[in-house]
Structures are given as structure tokens and as C-alpha cells.
Amino acid sequence: MASSAIVIGAGLSGLSAAISLAKEGYAVTLVERHDQTGGRARVFEAGGFRFDMGPSWYWMPEVAADFFQQHGRSIDDYMTLKRLDPSYQVIFGKGEQVSLPSSFAALQAVFEGIETGAGSRLARFMEEAEYKYKTAMSAYVRKPGLHVHELCNGEVMRSFLRMDMLQSFSHHARKFFKDERLLKIIEFPVLFLGATPERIPAMYSMMNYADMKLGTWYPEGGMHMLVNAFTRLAIESGVEIMLNTTVEGMDVERNRVKRVRTNKGVLTANVIVSGADYHHTDHELLPSGKANYSAHYWEKRVMAPSCLIYYIGVSKKIARLQHHNLFFEDDFRQHAEAIYNSPEWPQQPLFYLCCPSKTDDTVAPPGMENLFFLIPTAPGLLDTPDIRNHYLQFVLRKTEEFCGEKIGEQIVYSRSYACTDFIADYSAFKGNAYGLANTLGQTAFLKPSIRHKSVTNLFFTGQLTVPGPGVPPAIISGQVVAEYISKQKVSRYESVI
The missing domain is CATH 3.30.519 (Guanine Nucleotide Dissociation Inhibitor; domain 2)
Structure with a gap:
């Protein structure tokens, strides 16, 4: 009997999980409550305008490109990217503004023009940021976050001090720059991570590398073109997509989800992956007493x-x-x-x-x-x-x-x-837009788990679990949960009966 999977929510994490599971041989049904895929990256048209509803920054383009390559495709056949130059402008008081060019050498000149010596210090700052970015992508970001032992390997242990997890971003930035305008530019990428720069670990200077070295890009046609690309790949991979389909609840028997109840009928599968809001799944879709985390736990979370x-x-x-x-x-x-x-x-x-x-x-x-x-x-x-x-x-x-x-x-x-x-x-918990704050106490294995501790065929993906909020992390989140399920499937998910 072929293994089957239901993925709830066709945001980027849900699409990523569905495509990845299909590649592993699962018959995948992707259910979405809205009339289009994309989740928070939906699009609407009105009055001759077309508006992307959510994400508008496109950083770390290699994440999506690598995803398509792993599935035997080139993302260039699905959408066209343009690198923005200037990347963006920052407006300060009294009409003053600074444009940030895409060329790093030109950016150094901008910094030097604001603060003497800042151009060369930016290069040193960026060397550290590059190390953090590349190390995070290779050793941290793609871990399932199930146990501290995941971080007990040579690469992680050797990198610990250089990753600056125990120093604040604010303190780190001020070792390199004094001018408040430069500090605002440097601190900008962490503003949506869920805490002030004084509370965010300096590890997240890796986002400055994503910004200033890897660049700011735009998918021609709008951000939803990325969603369209993933949707096309899902269909090509054999994923069945059910739009306008609202999940109303799950029936759990013998510690397994036996039925997923929707407004269009009952669905069954070996594996269930929820890309819906984690708290909503926990306390609204699961039966009473089956939540992975208590209401008290959720109230204590620090939200972005x-x-x-x-x-x-x-x-x-x-x-x-x-x-x-x-x-x-x-x-x-x-x-x-x-x-x-x-x-x-x-x-x-x-x-x-x-x-x-x-x-x-x-x-x-x-x-x-x-x-x-x-x-x-x-x-x-x-x-x-x-x-x-x-x-x-x-x-x-x-x-x-x-x-x-x-x-x-x-x-x-x-x-x-x-x-x-x-x-x-x-159904966003407290109306959040960016998930959990990326504080040290809510990082890696300290985030809500990708697997349910007692409902053995239920898993989670999306911004409230690893690796966190944002377009590239959403794509990675779907890959991480699918890879984990694939590795476990032989012994745990043989039958839906």
C-alpha cells in the first residue's frame, strides 16, 4: 500500500513539505482554506492594481534555487529574478536619506562618507557575518530541532564562540559603528525578528550578509511569482491541491490522527503535516486534551x-x-x-x-x-x-x-x-505576522516541535517551528519536516487502518 500524506495549508512551508513528500513517494493531498495557494504570500487585484499581500523582500535566493535543483528543475524556468540597485533607501529626519547600492564596494563608500573608517570596518563586520551565515546554513538551520544533541557535533562546537550567541546584536554593532544612522541601517534586518537589538543574539548579524552581500531581489511580476513557481512544481510532482477546503478538526484514535474533517468531507492518510497556525492546530483542530502544548505554554511565548x-x-x-x-x-x-x-x-x-x-x-x-x-x-x-x-x-x-x-x-x-x-x-495566534521572537530561549530545540509528542503521525511546519519566520525559512521548514518523516516512515507510518 502506497504511503499517503495530508498537508494542511498551502503557504510556502506547506508547498515545500508537500513537494518534498511527493518526491519521497507519498501520495500527497494539500488542503487550503483560501481560493489560492501562498498563505501569507497571497495576491489580490483591485482597480487595475495587483498587490502582494505579505512578503515583499526577497533575500537568500539560493534557498529556492537549491530547492528546485534538488527536484531536477531550474527555478529560472519558473520565474525571473532582478537584483535591485539601489537595494533600498533609508529616510532619516529632516528629509535626509541614504540609498544603499547593491555593489559592496559602493556601499563601503557610502558608509565611509557618513563615518570616517566605517567603510573598512564594514568589511570586517561582513567577514564575521559571512562566517555566521554560511555556518548557520550548513550546521544549524536545517536541523529538526528535536534535541540538544543535534548541536553536539564538531562543526557546531567549533563554531559556537564565533557565532556570537551570547552577545547582543546591539553591542556587537556598536563595536564597529558609532553614527546612529549607520546603526539604524545595520540593525534594520533584525527589527522583525521579535525583540530589540539589545535582546537579539549577535549571531543574527548573518542577516546583514544576506542583505548587503547576497542582495535584495525582486521576482518579475511580484512576490507571488515564487508561490506560482512552487505551486506549478507541486502539481508536476503529483500533489493534489484542494482549494477552498477548510479543516474543521481531526479525530484521534490510539494516538494517531485517523480522520481529517473538512468542509468538503473526511480525508485520511498515513501522515498529517499541519502548516496551519501551530496554536490553532493544537487547540482548535485537535480534540480536547490532545494539544502538544498547554494554553499556559502558549501564553508564555514571546511573539514577534x-x-x-x-x-x-x-x-x-x-x-x-x-x-x-x-x-x-x-x-x-x-x-x-x-x-x-x-x-x-x-x-x-x-x-x-x-x-x-x-x-x-x-x-x-x-x-x-x-x-x-x-x-x-x-x-x-x-x-x-x-x-x-x-x-x-x-x-x-x-x-x-x-x-x-x-x-x-x-x-x-x-x-x-x-x-x-x-x-x-x-487563525494566527494573537494576530501574529512573524511567528515567535528569535530570542536565544526560542531557538532550535527550544521552539515548538515539528512532531507531536503523543499523536505519532502528526507533524508541524511553518513559522512557529524550526527554523523560524520568513520566506527562505518557510521553504526550509517544509524540507526539514518532510526529511524527518521520510527517515522515520518504515517503522512508524505503515498503515492508516
């Missing part, structure tokens, strides 16, 4: 931020914007306090603005711009129409001040998305 997003179409071109724009005019410490220490709506938030129509003519009508605003917020905040309107006016005002032209009166399409939408669309 949620966010308030605006999808805006404007009927004009805006000269000063680039594809990626970071508005760092105000003090991040007060914004961080409102996210991590005293959860509340921030008074003067930093924000991010993506304008993909600077690169891609297909995402907006001719002569118009496609704008994606994002404000990081604490998870679990109550959002109301008045709050959403208040912050829309805030980001529009700041953008208008920088650009020197009116934008608000040119808006022809507007939609917002926040905590309550993450809960409604993804």
Missing part, C-alpha cells in the same frame, strides 16, 4: 511583531520613492517599547513603504503607483477603523513631507490589514 498594512493605489508617479523605503525618522526605542515591553499602539512609529511599480510596470495602471505601507505593531492589539485611519494619515503625511508632494488626494484604491485580519484569514 504583528503589523498594520495598507495597500494603496495612487493616480500619479512619485519621484523620490524607490522600490523599498524605510522611514526611520523617529526613535526606534519608543516604537520598540510599544511592541515588546508595554504593548500599545506606538505614538511615532517607524514604517516601511514598498513601491513595486518602480520596478514592475504590471502591478499598477500606466502613470500610477502601487504602495504597500507596513507598521510593525505588538501582537494582539485591538484595531478599529478609527485607529487604522489615524495611522494611514500618519504614514501619508510622513511620505508627503519626504517626497515634497501630495499623495493622499490622489488615492484611487485603499485597503488596510491588521491583527484581526491575520486572525480571520490565518
Whole structure:
């Protein structure tokens, strides 16, 4: 009898797991509650605009490329990548901005122009970041996170001190740079990891290597082109994809999931992989008493931020914007306090603005711009129409001040998305957008496990387990759980009867 698998959720981790299991000989059914694949990387069209709903940064392109290569394909046959130059711009107070070129030599010159000696110090900083990145990718990131023994091997032990796990990112950065503008640039990649730079391990300077050396890329047509590529590969691999299919619960007998109940009927399989929100699976889909982790455990987790997003179409071109724009005019410490220490709506938030129509003519009508605003917020905040309107006016005002032209009166399409939408669309625990905070106490085997401790054929993938949030980690997460299942299948998952 052929082995079978049900994967719940067609986000990138679910797609990755489904494709990987199919390669191992499983008959895979991938169920998705929405009318398209992608999960948080879905897309919608309105008023002639096409908006990517979630991820907008494309870093670490080798992760997806290697995935396709492992399946005998070239990702270049599925989508086209363009490296952005400049990678992005950072806007400081009083209209000052810094553009970060894609060339590292040119970037060193930018740093040197801001702080004497910073160009050469950036090279030394990046040497350390490169070591951390390459070591993490080879020795840490692809571990299933089931036991501390996974880290007890020669490469991990030899690298421990150089990985800077016990030093804070903030302290590490300040050994190289003094100018606050440079520190904001260097600290930017960790802002969505779920803690302040003072609490994030210096190990995560590897993200600066991903940013400044590997580059910022854009899939022509939009981020959803990556989802389309994975969806095509899933279909080519024999995965059955069931859209508009909501999982309503699981029946557990003799410590196995026997049935997956959906709005379209009952499904059965040898193996179940949930790429849905981990907490939702634990406490809503499983029967009472079968959760992998208690409600108390989940309440004690430190979450990465949620966010308030605006999808805006404007009927004009805006000269000063680039594809990626970071508005760092105000003090991040007060914004961080409102996210991590005293959860509340921030008074003067930093924000991010993506304008993909600077690169891609297909995402907006001719002569118009496609704008994606994002404000990081604490998870679990109550959002109301008045709050959403208040912050829309805030980001529009700041953008208008920088650009020197009116934008608000040119808006022809507007939609917002926040905590309550993450809960409604993804059953996201506390409306989180980025999973668990990447603190040392929630890393590797200290994250929620990829396997259920008592339901022996239930496994998990996605941003709340290893390796963590983000597009490349989601792809890796699916691979990790599929590889683990494949290695265990002979002795544990022979029959669904």
C-alpha cells in the first residue's frame, strides 16, 4: 500500500513539505482554506492594481534555487529574478536619506562618507557575518530541532564562540559603528525578528550578509511569482491541491490522527503535516486534551511583531520613492517599547513603504503607483477603523513631507490589514505576522516541535517551528519536516487502518 500524506495549508512551508513528500513517494493531498495557494504570500487585484499581500523582500535566493535543483528543475524556468540597485533607501529626519547600492564596494563608500573608517570596518563586520551565515546554513538551520544533541557535533562546537550567541546584536554593532544612522541601517534586518537589538543574539548579524552581500531581489511580476513557481512544481510532482477546503478538526484514535474533517468531507492518510497556525492546530483542530502544548505554554511565548498594512493605489508617479523605503525618522526605542515591553499602539512609529511599480510596470495602471505601507505593531492589539485611519494619515503625511508632494488626494484604491485580519484569514495566534521572537530561549530545540509528542503521525511546519519566520525559512521548514518523516516512515507510518 502506497504511503499517503495530508498537508494542511498551502503557504510556502506547506508547498515545500508537500513537494518534498511527493518526491519521497507519498501520495500527497494539500488542503487550503483560501481560493489560492501562498498563505501569507497571497495576491489580490483591485482597480487595475495587483498587490502582494505579505512578503515583499526577497533575500537568500539560493534557498529556492537549491530547492528546485534538488527536484531536477531550474527555478529560472519558473520565474525571473532582478537584483535591485539601489537595494533600498533609508529616510532619516529632516528629509535626509541614504540609498544603499547593491555593489559592496559602493556601499563601503557610502558608509565611509557618513563615518570616517566605517567603510573598512564594514568589511570586517561582513567577514564575521559571512562566517555566521554560511555556518548557520550548513550546521544549524536545517536541523529538526528535536534535541540538544543535534548541536553536539564538531562543526557546531567549533563554531559556537564565533557565532556570537551570547552577545547582543546591539553591542556587537556598536563595536564597529558609532553614527546612529549607520546603526539604524545595520540593525534594520533584525527589527522583525521579535525583540530589540539589545535582546537579539549577535549571531543574527548573518542577516546583514544576506542583505548587503547576497542582495535584495525582486521576482518579475511580484512576490507571488515564487508561490506560482512552487505551486506549478507541486502539481508536476503529483500533489493534489484542494482549494477552498477548510479543516474543521481531526479525530484521534490510539494516538494517531485517523480522520481529517473538512468542509468538503473526511480525508485520511498515513501522515498529517499541519502548516496551519501551530496554536490553532493544537487547540482548535485537535480534540480536547490532545494539544502538544498547554494554553499556559502558549501564553508564555514571546511573539514577534504583528503589523498594520495598507495597500494603496495612487493616480500619479512619485519621484523620490524607490522600490523599498524605510522611514526611520523617529526613535526606534519608543516604537520598540510599544511592541515588546508595554504593548500599545506606538505614538511615532517607524514604517516601511514598498513601491513595486518602480520596478514592475504590471502591478499598477500606466502613470500610477502601487504602495504597500507596513507598521510593525505588538501582537494582539485591538484595531478599529478609527485607529487604522489615524495611522494611514500618519504614514501619508510622513511620505508627503519626504517626497515634497501630495499623495493622499490622489488615492484611487485603499485597503488596510491588521491583527484581526491575520486572525480571520490565518487563525494566527494573537494576530501574529512573524511567528515567535528569535530570542536565544526560542531557538532550535527550544521552539515548538515539528512532531507531536503523543499523536505519532502528526507533524508541524511553518513559522512557529524550526527554523523560524520568513520566506527562505518557510521553504526550509517544509524540507526539514518532510526529511524527518521520510527517515522515520518504515517503522512508524505503515498503515492508516
